[in-house]
Amino acid sequence: MPAIGKIVRVTGPLVVAEGMQGSQMFEMVEVGEERLIGEINKISGDKAFIQVYESTTGLKPGEPVYGTGAPLSIELGPGLLKSILDGIGRPLSAIREVLKSPFVKRGVKIPTLDRAKKWFFEKREDLSTGDKVLPGEIIGYVEETPLIKHAIMVPPDTSGVLEWIASEGEYTVEETIAVIREYGDRKRELKLMHKWPVRRPRPVVEKYEPALPLITGMRVLDTFFPMAKGGTGAIPGPFGSGKTVTLHSLAKWSDAKVVIYIGCGERGNEMTEALLKYPKYKDPWTGRPLMERTVLIANTSNMPVAAREASIYTGVTIAEYYRDMGYDVLLVADSTSRWAEALREIGGRLEEMPAEEGYPSYLASRLAEFYSRAGRARIIGRPERIGSVTIVGAVSPPGGDFTEPVTSNTKRFIRTFWALDARLAYSRHYPAINWILSYSAYVDLISSWWAENIDARWKEYRDEAFSILLREEELREIVRLVGTEGLSERDKLVLEVARLIREGFLQQNAYDPIDAFASPKKQWEQLRTIVEFYRAALRAVDEGVPVKLIREEMAILLRDLVVTTRYRIPNERSEEISKLREKLLYTLETITEKYRTKVRRT
Amino acid sequence: MSMERIVREYTSIREVRGPLVIVEGIGDAAYDEIVEIELASGEKRRGRVLETTRGYAVVQVFEGTSGISPTTAKARFTARTLEVKVSSEMLGRVFNGLGEPIDGGPPLISGVWRDINGDPLNPAARDFPTDFIQTGVSGIDGMNPLVRGQKLPIFSGSGLPHNMLAAQIARQATVRGEEEEFAVVFAAIGVMYDEAMFFRKFFEETGAIKRAAMFVTLAEEPPMIRLMTPRVALTLAEHLAFDLGMHVLVILTDMTNYGEALREISAAREEIPGRQGYPGYMYSDLASIYERAGRILGGKGSITQMPILTMPNDDITHPIPDLTGYITEGQIVLSRELWNRGIYPPINILMSLSRLRGEAYERTREDHANVSDQLYAAYSRAVELRSLAAIVGEESLSDIDRRYLRFGEAFEQRFLRQGFYENRSIEETLVLGWEVLSILPETELYRIKDEYIRKYHPAYKKAAELEARKIKE
Secondary structure, three states: OOOEEEEEEEEOOEEEEEOOOOOOOOEEEEEOOOOEEEEEEEEEOOEEEEEEOOOOOOOOOOOEEEEEEEEOEEEEOOOOOOOEEOOOOOEHHHHHHHHOOOEOOOOOOOOOOOOOOOEEEEEOOOOOOOOEEOOOOEEEEEEOOOOOEEEEEOOOOOOEEEEEEOOOEEEOOOOEEEEEEOOOOOEEEEEOOEEEEOOOOOOOOEEEOOOOEEOOOOHHHHHHOOEEOOOEEEEEOOOOOOHHHHHHHHHHHOOOOEEEEEEEOOOHHHHHHHHHHOOOOEOOOOOOEHHHHEEEEEEOOOOOHHHHHHHHHHHHHHHHHHHHOOOEEEEEEEOHHHHHHHHHHHHHHOOOOEOHHHOEOOHHHHHHHHHOOOEEEEOOOOOOOEEEEEEEEEEOOHHHOOOOHHHHHHHOOOOEEOOEOHHHHHOOOOOOEOOOOOEEOOHHHHHHHHHHHOOOOHHHHHHHHHHHHHHHHHHHHHHHHHOHHHOOHHHHHHHHHHHHHHHHHHOOOOOOOOOOOOOHHHHHHHHHHHHHHHHHHHHHHHOOOOHHHHHHHOHHHHHHHHHHHHHHOOHHHOOHHHHHHHHHHHHHHHHHHHHHHHHHHO | OOOOOOOEEEOOEEEEEOOEEEEEOOOOOOOOOEEEEEOOOOOEEEEEEEEEEOOEEEEEEOOOOOOOOOOOOEEEEOOOOOEEEEOHHHOOOEEEOOOOEOOOOOOOOOOEEEEOOOOOEOHHHEEOOOOEEEOOOHHHHOOOOEEOOOEOOEEEOOOOOHHHHHHHHHHHOEOOOOOOOOEEEEEEEEEOHHHHHHHHHHHHHOOHHHHEEEEEEEOOOOHHHHHHHHHHHHHHHHHHHHHOOOEEEEEEEOHHHHHHHHHHHHHHOOOOEOHHHOEOOHHHHHHHHHOOOEEEOOOOOEEEEEEEEEOHHHOOOOHHHHHHHHHOOEEEEEOHHHHHOOOOOOEOOOOOEEOOHHHHHOOOOOOHHHHHHHHHHHHHHHHHHHHHHHHHOHHHOOHHHHHHHHHHHHHHHHHHOOOOOOOOOHHHHHHHHHHHHOOOOHHHOOOOOHHHHHHHOHHHHHHHHHHHHHHHO
8 A cells, every 4th residue: 555644844856754654765656735746765764755856836744745656667658759758758748738838837647658549559470369478578569650660568577378469450558459367377468558667777688799880970970989789978078069969960860760869957949959850850761750760858957856867767768668679779868967966966955975076976876877778688578689779978067077077987887988179169170079088999899890881991991090180189289389380291291181081071060961961881982082192192292292282282172072072972972982082193193293203304 | 836825923933044044833834935024123024935844944034134033023924935926017117136116116007926936948838949130240140140039148257348248239139020129128136236227328328228127136135136036037028928929138147146146045055065165956046047038839929048147267167157058058258358459349259159050040141151160160270370370480380371360360350340339230241251251262161162152252253243344344
């Protein structure tokens, strides 16, 4: 029997209630006469300490608190895609319709999934009554959107013998579509949806090494600091460094099948932008509207802070659910710093002993738990399938200081680090990813994919281009002391080519229809052109051709190399880049030849 | 609010500490409830409930606790939260931080009572801001255009002309093709008297006062009032924009004073401090102000916010500008160096940003985005080379690098610099942009598409004009 207690204290989002015997840690409760949603996060005697997910204004001692007997859970089933949910899974569009107000009022209770909508259910063909079904077993399908076939699975916490299964037809999420006899002869009705506690990871059979790249279409990421399917990454940066634009690009263009985008304590307009524009943008891989593969979770900065803490778990649970269907899922959390701040605020109200900068001492373990829910895994139940959850978390370090607790603790649990740099953003170098501070531990793992699918020389060329950038960084120090004229010709060439890499490869315009997304093939052609130009120019320089001559004679062609390849040649015609490459190399040859003749004559 | 409106009165004040009064014996104070404290002299002060338990309530007194005696003061629990009466009648008037008239005019007749904290806007009910606002300032329109419904702060330093710039924007801002002028809601938060005077005089002289409501809290007023001033102002702004369909420009100055007040109160409450003594919830608190901007689906009105803050010691990493920058949609940063060189408006272009510029570009001219990007890239290079030239001398730079230096100078003197009364159209701004870009060789214009170069570059334009003249002759 769930407890019914009484409020004895209210301070901000924290409420203390007594008479709560029998309640459990992380149990969901309903607080006050308006039945605001809360969660127990400390129990002492018969007192429960509750973090309330809605505004507590007007709440008084003496009001009732109702236990629910269940932990904070989310409804999983068809209808999640294309929706926008708040931190605890309430559908924001439905809230707007019900309240007939542009504001979110507290106390609204609307289930995550639409109860009236009917879905066309088809049972799995090779399944018949009397079969044994395992936890996670797929028993049928629903076409959730034209992009995503939604697998209806036996919940991971049950299994048994299939006694009955519904025939093809239209069902709501609450109608029974199958009955199984669990061990001990208990019958359990299965529906299109089931609930799962958000703080508990959904089980898998085993996790694999993340060896496949998550293609994002962003050159600096795919070629220099790649992400793997099932991998983890963080993208820290001071404000104005383009974090949000980069994350949106990831959500828009990456080759994940399903994208969960969590706006955790961020701007309301950013979620609105996604909500209004994603239905219009086309998925570059399928040509369908992006919204058909997207779930948005919005707990913006002005919404109650406690729900911000929950939004991360709500999001990752939905991600795991789609992974269990065998999809590659990308989870973007913007921003984990706001989530950590919510932890800090709640910890402070609970009068916990603070650690670094006031953050609770369990910050690192919470971060570890979160990122550990990523991975590429073999899924439980039949048919056999592999799915993945890739987690990318934004970090907003105060003052851009990467040594602060959230950034430094996050670095321990992620494998790809995309460091954003305000100085690059100031000169409109976007994406403003600093190539000196960033890293990816997946380069070696995924290089075989590039070798097999694109070109065997990928790793070699990538490393060469990268070393040019590193050399440029060293040279910049020298230039600061002696100016450019004091450099050797070889070094001057490095500066020229590094500029080409920066302007023509690293930079990418997220708003340009052609430049925004570069396919792996196009990236390779662009990379190859720059590296082969460098090699040829190096030979010319070694023969004595001055860099200044190359730069002046080839100014128009080099500008073409940047502008034309980025803005004029779409992915499907990327072989055209090779024509430009031939022209470049030929012109270089002519310049060298002319120079040779001139030298011979004198 | 489901609170039953029963007023309860207590004389059992147990403790007075800093801005807090602890009232004993009450078991049903509501969180955030407004309390009236009556002193022996008959003076009344207001406060709100910060913590409520069965047995006592902690009340924070807005006007400070000096003179309050536990033995003689009475605490009256009003069964209301902090509400303010708002109406369109407030335009043309001046109020204190709690929304009470201080201009000697009559009290408000009509109006609706609203909780000053508002409710969070549902992201699914927002409409994305898209209408380009022409401010007439090249450094903003050309480089970082803003749109109606955006929140764009001015990051300044003490002694810099942020008030002038804000006033110039308030006077000149228009959405082209629309006649309607912005209604201005102005909140002065803990400012000095002369600053408040500057705006009042400015609004009166330009006639803008008729469409402006001013909320003024001076520096000497208690910190709690400072925390309420922007909320009261925004409650009016929301009423004008979302109930009455008006386009509202909200100017909040100075948010640094707001942040200081927040820290002062947090310290008095003995909370665990975050960075530099500011409370850990300062981000959420600032967001509860800045997020009250935007447009709503199906609604006509909008709130455009322009908070002004002076960065302590010109430090942009200070917690107040830092957290602000994470919430607002960009920032306009003012530069002491430019100001000292006599350049108005001294906008530090490289550090300024409008996150919604992409929306604006779509509604101005096709080449705007490219021109702005190219100006950025070139100016950034020029600034870098300028510091290099200071060390190694201009003569060790290449010809091209020297052209960049000339470009940088022209950009600041011709493009950026303009008069306080100079109102440039976006076309005039773009012409100036091309003019300064033409100092660079055409092959350096990596960020501009060829067709725009041929269409707008002065060299081609001149050639085309010559051609046209020849044909005429």
